[in-house]
Every structure is written in structure tokens, then in C-alpha cells.
Amino acid sequence: MDQVTSTSTAGTVGGPLPEDPASAVALGAQVLGSQDQSDFVWGHLSLRDPDGRGVWMKSAGYGFEEMVPRRIVLVNPDGAVLAGEGGRHAEYPIHTEIIAARADVNCVVHTHSASAVALGATGTELLPVSHEGNLFVPPAIARFTVTGDLILTRDLGRDLARTLGDRNAALMV
Template sequence: MSDQAFELRPTVSAAEWQQRIDLAACYRLVAMFGWDDLIFTHISARVPGPEHHFLINPYGMMFSEITASSLVKVDLQGTKVFDSPYDINPAGFTIHSAVHAAREDANCVLHVHSVNGVAVSAQDEGVLPLSQHSIFVLSSLAYHDYEGVALEADEKPRLVRDLGNKRFLMLRNHGLLTVGQSVADAFVAMYFFETTCTIQVRALSGGRPLRRIGESIVDGAQAQWEKVTRGAGGGLAWPALLRKLDRADPSYRT
């Protein structure tokens, strides 16, 4: 355990420390699955408690380097709650603060610039009902048009409006975003989102007629998701994902 972890852990609640571990794990898993973009995307998680604080990555660190103690805690105005030698990504703050402020259920917001996700975000039709993975995405999907790098606060209301109450948001010509009640939910949702896009890119490249899934099946996808995960959502797979990560490198826990 690093010296920084020894200094930080006694100063935060047990609930916050667990959230830090889960969020650091999420960063490491995003890197492991190859969805990261150097230092330029971001994942945030709300700190449990009455304050409107959330954790986000230290700007300048690779996702594969992030630890529980290195995460930066900020308020909805972007002010650091704890001292940190790192700043935060200004575009990350714009996107994540908007969603956290608008959605009480948005305990984790995950945004990536994955190659296949960006490719589909540039396709005019967006996500197509081509795979079993896609039906779960399409059952709760919204779109937001590209307005340039997300640096301007006046984009926030449009981002929030377009997201609405959905769990998946395709940022046109930009990337993918998921919202979850937990870090686990947001990560597993992103797994399905990115896999949907990868399958679509490969299917379209085949040059053969495509068979689309019927609308009635998409309409029933959420009920099927609840049944297949036994109501646990992303939490069903999360312990196994942590075991996978621990076998590779458990230093995210420090």
C-alpha cells in the first residue's frame, strides 16, 4: 500500500473508501479491455453521503495507473475537496457534473472514446438491432449531437435533456457514455454498449444482407435483463471482474 493510501484512508468513510476501490478497479478494467484513450476520457462516481461530491481521475495519469487513493474528489463546481497534486480534465468535469447534478440515480458515469464506439457514433442510423447485446442497449438509448470538445457550461442542459432517464448515451462523433446506480452497473452497461458497436462494425463490413431483430423483442429486453441477471444487474459479474483484475495487478486497491 502506498504512503498516499496510508494518509488518505483514515480520513474518509468506509463507504467512500469502497467507492474509491470500485472506481479505481473500473479504470483498470477499462484499460484492460482496451477502451481507454491515453489520459483523455473519464469515469466518475458519487461519494456516498449528503454532500454532492464525486470522484474522478487525476488528469495526466493513464487508466492503468489509477489507484483508490489517487482519485480526485470534487464538488459540483469543480473545486477539489481534498488537496491533490493533479487537476481534473475540464471536459470531464463538464459532462460528469451535469449528469450527477441532474440524475439522483447516476452514482457512476462512464465515458469512453473506444474505436468501435466512435465509429458507430459517426453512422447516421446509430445503433442497429443486429445482436443480442444490442437489444439491451436499444431498450434504454439516447443520442446527443456533437458540439465540439465539451468545455462550455451551456452545453450541460442540452446534454441532460438528451440523456433524459436513459442508461446509454451515444455522443455523436465522439463516443459512448453509460450511467449506473453503481460502478458495476455502469461498467457492465459499457461492456454491452462497446460490444454492440464492435459487432455492428464487423457485421457492416461483411458486405452481406443483415437480419435485424424485431421491435417487439427490443421492447421486452429490459424485463429479460432483470431475469437473466436475477435482479442484480452489473453486480452479478462484478466480483468475477475484480478477481480477474486482482490476478493481474491488485495495486488499484491502494
């Protein structure tokens, strides 16, 4: 059985992009941390740059709960850090390629939550038992099986974006 590594979620912000993307990403990271989505320093979230330069994302080496605006970095599609303190996550292509492929998506979240890992490992489809579950199905959550490794290249990021298609989430198994 393939090892489940994570889940990636893409969603719209619900209106215009915030004027201060670093603060918005830091707040989102803190919320994820408070909801047991952390896995030490793994996992990241991003927000489309309002000026089209790439994505604002959590810097590497910190947990969600440690995020403050200065630790949010602007990363272009080639992986260069254009603003912010700290390095970028190696898996930045998850974010840049989904954002490039989906004009309707303004943010991408990649976590290693215990519940998503368990769901992915079972091969079972998600059955919504709450209003929140309806944000993800139908259609069924996509399953990315191209690799169980890290998404380190733009090609793998594009593969993930294709697997995601028009869905709101993909389990990376």
C-alpha cells in the first residue's frame, strides 16, 4: 500500500485578495495550527499574489502556530523568494502550479492531518457528515498517485494540478 503523505486543498478566498497577503497567510497558518493540522514544520499554505508575481506562503522551518507576517515569503513560479524572511518550502510547486492552473483558486493548503492521512490510507471515499464536508464532495476527492515523494518539481506540481482538476481537494497517496 502506498504511504499517504498529505492532502492538498484549493479554494477561493471569496472575493478580492487581501491588501496585506502576509498577514492573511499568517492568520490562516495560526488557524490551521489551532485546529491540529500541524505536523511539526511540515505543511504549508499560500495565497495568490494580487500583482501576479507568484504566491505568498509560509516560510520553511516553522510550524503553523509560529507564523507571523514577517515569516511569510513571496515565491515566484521558479521558486525564487521575492519578499519576506526565511526560505521557501521545497514543495512550493504544489502552490504555484495549482494557482497557475486554476484562475478560480486564490489559496492552497497542504497539511498532513491525522484524519486526512487515515482517510487516504483506507481508500474510502469521503462521505460528508457535516456542512463542511459538502465543500469537498461531490465530486469525489481526487487521489494523486503519481508519486508518494515530495513534490519538488514544476512538472510534479502540474501533475498534481491536473489530478485536482476542478475539485476542491486531493489526497496525496
